[in-house]
Amino acid sequence: MTRGRLAVAAIVGCLLAVLVAAVVLTPRTTDEPLDPASATPDGTRAVAQVLGQHGVQVTIARRITELPADGVRGATVVLTRPQLLAPHTLQRTMALAATARRLVIVDADPATLQALDLPVTVDRLEDQPVSRCSVEWLHGLQLSWADLEYTPADFDRTCFGEGGKGAVVVLPPRGRAPETVLLGSRAAQTDKTVTDADNAAIAHRTLGASDRLVWFAPNLATGDSAAAQGPRWPRWFHPAIWLAGAVVLLVMVWRGRRFGRLVTEPLPVVVPAGVTTHSRGQLYRKAHDRARVATVLRLATRARLARYLGLAPNGRPETLVGHTARATAHDPARVAELLYGPEPPDDAAMTALAQDLQQLERQVRR
Secondary structure (H helix, E strand, O other), rough: OOOHHHHHHHHHHHHHHHHHHHHOOOOOOOOOOOOOOOOOOOOOOOHHHHHOOOOOOOOOOOOOHOOOOOOOOEEEEEEOHHHHHHHHHHHHHHHHHHOOOOOEEOOOOHHHHHHHOOEEEEEEEOOOOOOOOOHHOOOOOOOOOOEEEEEHHHHHHHEOOOOOOOOOEEEOOOOEEEEEEEEEEOOOOOOOOOOOOOHHHHHHHHHHHOEEEEOOOOOOOOOOOOOOOOOOOOEEEEHHHHHHHHHHHHHHHHHHOOOOOOOOOOOOOOOOOHHHHHHHHHHHHHHHHHHHHHHHHHHHHHHHHHHHHHOOOHHHHHHHHHHHHHOOOOOOOHHHHHHOOOOOOOOOHHHOOOHHHHHHHHHHOO
């Protein structure tokens, strides 16, 4: 296989690896509040799992189109966060739940009550909900806290309230509407409070009335009301962004580095070595860097002398000085001064040092 084909195969393999990683790393849960797939403190995953362990078949829908048109007969339908649905979607939900055994609406606000034409008013509940209850399947239970308190117009089946009011109101079937339960508290569902007081029992008795539970949990991405202002990107959008980024990086590597043999190209201009050396010397002279020039000259001379004399390039200075002195019949002190001496004080001394080093090297080569 040629290098080009290997490069293409490597790129394809990397793309497949990134795609698989994006699919695997895509979260299977959500952090939306009151969502049965969310394990966050505001999620309701614990309630959904406990109901499933007690034989209740839980079906999750986040869009109105995901609600089974003929699969809610005899089932319990629970709607959370109704504020995220437009009035026509709320009315369609009520119509689809006409054959259900019970419809539970959590935190229904005035707009929801008006859209569904329910004879109930709603107010904020500031005090602790009382345990007074006229709903038989909630009798004797205590709700830890509630946000809303409902007041039905014609029916007195209320719970956790006084004076015909309650955090829970049960409306009997009327027209094409099934039995409707208004639950003005999230405490009986969220993971952080389901174990407080009798919240777990309230959730089980309210949502587990039948062997099938259809959980309609719209979120910011699937709601169609003005309150749903969150991002509407599909779930595959973020993995697709990562995949596109990986493709861009791979294309940059592919186009930036050609795989194959190196190709020699002729230089556009050939500069003689003498010209380069003269120009560098002019730069050193202009900078008055005699210390650097002396160091460069001495290093080069010592390296060539060691090679001429058969010595190690990084040997001891006294060894190189001794062999050089014997080869040239010079005083070892003079040789040591030339090869390892101090910085020349002026340009004249610098020139003299260069000439002496050149003469010393010539004498060794003879």
